[in-house]
Amino acid sequence: MKKEILLYFFLSALLTASTSTLTGCASKSTTEAAASATTTTAPAAENTSPPSITLTVPAAVTAASAAASTDATGNIENPASTETVKIELKKVADLANKAAATTEPDHGNTHAATEHTHEATGVAPDVAFGWLKNGNLRFSKQYLRRDGQGKKDIQRLAEGQKPHSIVLSCSDSRVPPELVFDQKLGEIFVVRTAGQALDANAIGSIEYAIEHLGAKNLIVLGHSKCGAVKAAMGTLAGGDAGSPSLNHLVQDIHPRLAEFKGLPASANLVTESWANVRGVAKDLSTRSEIIAGKIKSGEIKVHSGLYDLQSGVVDFK
Numbered sequence: 001m002k003k004e005i006l007l008y009f010f011l012s013a014l015l016t017a018s019t020s021t022l023t024g025c026a027s028k029s030t031t032e033a034a035a036s037a038t039t040t041t042a043p044a045a046e047n048t049s050p051p052s053i054t055l056t057v058p059a060a061v062t063a064a065s066a067a068a069s070t071d072a073t074g075n076i077e078n079p080a081s082t083e084t085v086k087i088e089l090k091k092v093a094d095l096a097n098k099a100a101a102t103t104e105p106d107h108g109n110t111h112a113a114t115e116h117t118h119e120a121t122g123v124a125p126d127v128a129f130g131w132l133k134n135g136n137l138r139f140s141k142q143y144l145r146r147d148g149q150g151k152k153d154i155q156r157l158a159e160g161q162k163p164h165s166i167v168l169s170c171s172d173s174r175v176p177p178e179l180v181f182d183q184k185l186g187e188i189f190v191v192r193t194a195g196q197a198l199d200a201n202a203i204g205s206i207e208y209a210i211e212h213l214g215a216k217n218l219i220v221l222g223h224s225k226c227g228a229v230k231a232a233m234g235t236l237a238g239g240d241a242g243s244p245s246l247n248h249l250v251q252d253i254h255p256r257l258a259e260f261k262g263l264p265a266s267a268n269l270v271t272e273s274w275a276n277v278r279g280v281a282k283d284l285s286t287r288s289e290i291i292a293g294k295i296k297s298g299e300i301k302v303h304s305g306l307y308d309l310q311s312g313v314v315d316f317k
């Protein structure tokens with residue numbers, strides 16, 4: 001039985017060291033989120049940094065591990081070496097614990113300073129905007145977070161949500177905001193319509209997130225080669241988009257593209273899509289007293305972004 005315990009310790013310590021090395025502060029963030037589960041429904045502590053914990057397994061461990069090889073039943077064959085393994089693996093475990101306890105996550109911009117305070121007041125718009133920019137950088141570099149979508153996160157959020165941002169985006173299947181901004185459960189409130197077309201339902205959804213959920217950063221996200229923009233351009237001079245509902249949709253977009261009537265389309269419809277995004281951002285305040293009031297008071301900020309289908313990068317202007 002003693003040998004089995006030592007083997008268990010050996011494997012556990014290796015697993016601890018390996019996990020810490022691979023996930024760095026992602027592990028810490030998850031732990032912190034779990035620790036706060038009883039007191040807050042705030043989003044999981046966002047991990048915007050590369051792994052920051054690097055553990056070096058002492059050479060003696062490697063040597064001792066090789067010496068203490070196991071037989072087919074998993075029992076350690078060389079008991080004489082197990083004491084060395086035990087001592088050295090304890091050093092590794094201590095290193096891992098020390099690193100997890102003392103390594104402060106590097107959250108890129110200003111996240112670290114505020115990550116534990118936003119549950120009471122909501123995240124400041126500039127801070128939340130920085131998180132989304134960092135998230136898109138991670139996405140475009142394919143260096144994605146691993147926290148924020150586990151069972152504990154599901155349970156933590158069951159009692160309520162406090163998203164730090166609202167994203168109004170096109171419904172295009174290639175531009176899901178949670179993915180392109182590398183955000184997880186409970187972190188962004190997403191409203192999607194083709195071409196970010198506005199109606200009372202879309203605006204009301206955004207107003208709800210501002211008034212009742214405390215989100216202060218609002219992103220209007222369009223993208224290159226937008227089919228809805230193309231359809232709106234194709235019907236600028238009149239014509240049927242295909243159904244009463246489709247006509248209703250493109251008619252909302254038409255005024256924002258009026259300046260392009262009769263002109264050749266830009267490459268990948270980038271120019272027209274930018275005009276649409278900016279127009280939506282402007283229309284939000286002209287069509288919603290709540291949004292206009294919050295912008296005027298500085299409580300919320302609105303940013304326009306365009307996602308590039310080729311690079312995965314969101315350009316903000």
Ligand SMILES: [Zn+2]
Pocket residue numbers: 170171172194195223225226227228229
């Ligand atoms: Zn689109």
